[in-house]
Amino acid sequence: HFSTTRFSDDTSISPTCKLDCSIFEDEEPLLMSRDEIDSHSPSRKDGIDVLHETHLRHSYCAFLQDLGVRLGLPQTTIGTAMVLCHRFFVRQSHAYHDRFLVATAALFLTGKSEETSRPLNDVLRASSEILHKQDFAMLSYLLPVGWFAKYHDRVLEAEQLMLTTLNFELNVHHPYAPLTSVLKKLGPSKTVLINLALHL
């Protein structure tokens, strides 16, 4: 899931970053090596080591896969949301940003940019059900009054933060199409491989 990403000196955008993007100040997109991603991650400064960050990455990817499947989203949308989260956490520290909140916002945002949008309330319900391992009806008994409205606001704020942090760079090129076309040439018996490829 390591993707192309843009790296500039101001990656350590403070939490008080402005939603104020100067598009022309960007540099050309740069490919970052695995080492660069690992050593430059802002999470390092907050005492989160490489191994731990890998765990965190796995956890939000697993969460996104689960959430996307529940919402009936295509794999490309889910994959894009994962890449956007990776791009986000190359610039922002895990210590300051709840990864599941960021992931929920990323999936909601990707739905809008890839024409597979789901109503925000559906996304929020499914997301809180997964995080709580509880049926939505039960949550209103378990959580304080007003939690849903608060969750709603937080996710919308996370969406805006995502847009500024990524500077609206939301396009992701997936390997799915070229991969499936190659696999199709291998013959129809390779559907197992195609399914596998879709879940890379």
Added chain:
Amino acid sequence: MAEEIDDIDYTDNLFMRLLQCTLCGQNNRFNYEGFSYKILQTIEEGIYGRVYRCRHSATGDIVAIKQIKFDDEKIGVPSSVVREVSLLRALQHVNIVSLLKVLTKETYVNLVFEPLDQDLSHYIRDNRGVQDPSIRKSFLRQILVGVAYCHAHKILHRDLKPKNIWIDNSRMIIKIADFGLAREFGGDMLLTRYPPNRYYRAPEVFLHCQHYSSGIDLWSVGCIFGEMVIGRPILGDTCDELDAIFRMLGTPSEENWPGITQFPLFGSYAIYNPMDLSTVFSGLEPEGLELLKMLLCLDPKRRISAETALKHAYFKD
């Protein structure tokens, strides 16, 4: 500050997460730089918001600012803004409007563009079309150059119409704008949204083709070209645009559009013979008429591409 660390399980309390996470808490709301532009004139007012002509108070630069309100808090940042900004940041071309800045407050977004003078629909209305053949040719060429650039970047505009095409009056340069409906195409992406503007909508879209592609933009260019010649939308006022298209160009058959009979919606249309386009578009040179026919080709597979259209004899001189 730091949340408690857990790995792949999500058992910790959601509400505790909300309280602990510092994402956009009260102390770190987005700062908003003072709106340092002075509004000179309202250029356009649409359903999404307004376009203003503004001057920066410090530098004196003139810009166009499109202000988009998001009144429905259930939607968050509107998808048109998400698309327009994410795509326009990738497109930098003389015939495509350049986006300079994005400024946001809680309830609206300001997209700061290079200054725009006038859109093509105003120009056509004020001048009864684009009567000067060399200006008309130059406009069409520039529109095609912009569209070819978008398509080379795998981006469909999907809402090309005279209102979305701007003219820099002093240099007569065309700027394609409004990428709110644009999106990437190709690969396994789903195309589910249909362009809203019926006057410039391609026949395959009316037939609910799920796999439309770059041809829809070329159809729109053809409609705009025709409108520049006759001074009004080529389809005119009608309640069934597809019927009007078939009346003008003839009802297609399996011969000139293989697969046409597969569309369930197709069966209900009467058989028309094509009109003589040289009388409909009487002011147009023969080469121009030939190119117009290639743009308004009913079968999307045989419709000319932007790249090929630019090599057409019409542009020889």
